[in-house]
Amino acid sequence: MQPVEQFLRQFFEERERKALDIYWDLLGPGPTEDIESVTNFAGFAVATTRINLDEKAYMRHRYRLRSVGSTWVIYQVSYQCGRCRGNGRNQGSDEGCSRCLGAGWVLQTGPISL
Numbered sequence: 001m002q003p004v005e006q007f008l009r010q011f012f013e014e015r016e017r018k019a020l021d022i023y024w025d026l027l028g029p030g031p032t033e034d035i036e037s038v039t040n041f042a043g044f045a046v047a048t049t050r051i052n053l054d055e056k057a058y059m060r061h062r063y064r065l066r067s068v069g070s071t072w073v074i075y076q077v078s079y080q081c082g083r084c085r086g087n088g089r090n091q092g093s094d095e096g097c098s099r100c101l102g103a104g105w106v107l108q109t110g111p112i113s114l
């Protein structure tokens, strides 16, 4: 079985290569997406990544992967909630965050593509 980290790094490299083919003139190279943690379960895995945008700003993504044969497919991507910064609470209160409903993560909708 291919390690999840290796699969994701290849996925990110391929995505970067395709983006550069199309957008190089506009954007140049983008910030790298680092894998923070991977948790393996029977037949699936969850990986959390971080993109440092500058010294203070960053984004986190959570990938849910399913094993297919000896490799993986990404079937769900979430991003860390920007409103509560991932803690699931409205700032300064015990109420659940109204954007992510307390999950701390927001499901990314639309197709998962390179």
Ligand SMILES: [Zn+2]
Pocket: 081, 082, 083, 084, 085, 086, 087, 088, 089, 097, 098, 099, 100, 101, 102, 103, 104, 105
């Ligand atoms: Zn939230």
